[in-house]
Amino acid sequence: MSYRPYQQILRRKSRRIMVGKVPVGGDAPISVQTMTNTPTEDAAATIAQIRRAEVAGVDIVRVSVPTEESTAALHEIVREVNVPVVADVHFHYKRAIEAAQAGAACLRINPGNIGSKDRVKEVVKAARDHGCSIRIGVNAGSLEKHLLEKYGEPNPEALVESALWHAAHLLDEGFDNFKISVKASDVFLAVAAYQQLAEVCDHPLHIGITEAGGKRAGTVKSAIGLGSLLWAGIGDTLRVSLSAEPEEEVSVGWEMLKSLHLRHRGVKVISCPSCARQGFDVIRTVEKLEDRLAHITQPISLSIIGCVVNGPGEALMTDIGLTGGGAGTHMIYGMGKQSHTIKTEEMVEHIVGLVERRAAEMQAAKDAEAAEVARQAAA
Numbered sequence: 001m002s003y004r005p006y007q008q009i010l011r012r013k014s015r016r017i018m019v020g021k022v023p024v025g026g027d028a029p030i031s032v033q034t035m036t037n038t039p040t041e042d043a044a045a046t047i048a049q050i051r052r053a054e055v056a057g058v059d060i061v062r063v064s065v066p067t068e069e070s071t072a073a074l075h076e077i078v079r080e081v082n083v084p085v086v087a088d089v090h091f092h093y094k095r096a097i098e099a100a101q102a103g104a105a106c107l108r109i110n111p112g113n114i115g116s117k118d119r120v121k122e123v124v125k126a127a128r129d130h131g132c133s134i135r136i137g138v139n140a141g142s143l144e145k146h147l148l149e150k151y152g153e154p155n156p157e158a159l160v161e162s163a164l165w166h167a168a169h170l171l172d173e174g175f176d177n178f179k180i181s182v183k184a185s186d187v188f189l190a191v192a193a194y195q196q197l198a199e200v201c202d203h204p205l206h207i208g209i210t211e212a213g214g215k216r217a218g219t220v221k222s223a224i225g226l227g228s229l230l231w232a233g234i235g236d237t238l239r240v241s242l243s244a245e246p247e248e249e250v251s252v253g254w255e256m257l258k259s260l261h262l263r264h265r266g267v268k269v270i271s272c273p274s275c276a277r278q279g280f281d282v283i284r285t286v287e288k289l290e291d292r293l294a295h296i297t298q299p300i301s302l303s304i305i306g307c308v309v310n311g312p313g314e315a316l317m318t319d320i321g322l323t324g325g326g327a328g329t330h331m332i333y334g335m336g337k338q339s340h341t342i343k344t345e346e347m348v349e350h351i352v353g354l355v356e357r358r359a360a361e362m363q364a365a366k367d368a369e370a371a372e373v374a375r376q377a378a379a
Contacts, residue, residue, distance in 0.1 A: 009260060011233040014204045017133050017177045020084025020105030022059050024133075024179055024237050025204030029263050030230070031059035031237040032253040033206070034246040035088070040070035043077050049246060050081045056250040057265050057297070060237065062086040062108060071098035078103035086135065093119040100126040108135040110142055117169060124173045133177045134170065135206055138162045140184035154184065156192040163197055179203060179236065183210035187225040194229050204236040211241060218242040219252050230260050264299035267355060270314055271304040278306030279324025280344050292352045298359040302351070303333075320354050322347065 016026030034053050038045040040063050050061050065071045065087045078085050086106040087099030096107045107127055127134050140154035151158040159182040170178055180203050184190040190209050209225040212218035222240045229235050240252045257263040274282035286304050301318035305311035315321025321333035328344045342350050
């Protein structure tokens, strides 16, 4: 069981590229990205941070490579992690070439500060030679001088013109394995730029509100901007840019996609804000359950409702539900039916057990289906 979406989002049609093993664009799932904040030269610390992001569900990770030492460390980083690594390059085009040689799956370049057309040409050659894709990363804070002179300030038209200008450079080299971003810290500017770009090209788009802020403010700001774009069908891969740890960015990105029924992973908790009618401490219960169930990857819906006003209705629409009752006794629902009661003191452990059991059953069914497909293929 799970909520059936009231509305299905019709995604913009884009070309598909590959970022390592991850497809981006076309009918591929929208991928979730983050970026490390450890010194890339410290391979061990960077690998550890990427692994934490992997647990949170990241699809692609970007790392800065500002020095020769960082591109040298990239060899080990790429080898030790399980997701494609994007090398973030600014100013020094040779770092892009070194990153491609080190095994980066994608090169993120900001054409406004990478240098001449000849340098871009060398980066394209390295990408082609080593099987890398490229992200053209246009940013409102680093637009080319001639565009600032033309438009007077960063605006959607300037961002789009910059993106298409540099896309044309790559296409002139016969290279089309690239995606584009047109980021800004202003929500209106970023959304308008992406909307305009989406109308005039079919390149896959990496969406984000850059420099969004801290965990709370940045999440709200990103949800408004990215939510608007995703709802309009725009976006093939995303990053939530927060002044927070990378795994937090990943978690927020996933929550956005789950809320819009664009992807499903882990436990989706439907919970009430609580009031004086609650039969148990809803807020603390949800906090404990979110922490205890963070390891679950199967898509499972869980409702935690404090009283019987909305509780039974919500519980009937989720895989597992809890509705608060009187005298410390509460009702458990399973797969759309009343199941049994539970006491407050046993509640959290009991629900964790139910969810883990449901996840194991789903994984077993998935494994059995895969085995049957393999058996038929071998027959």
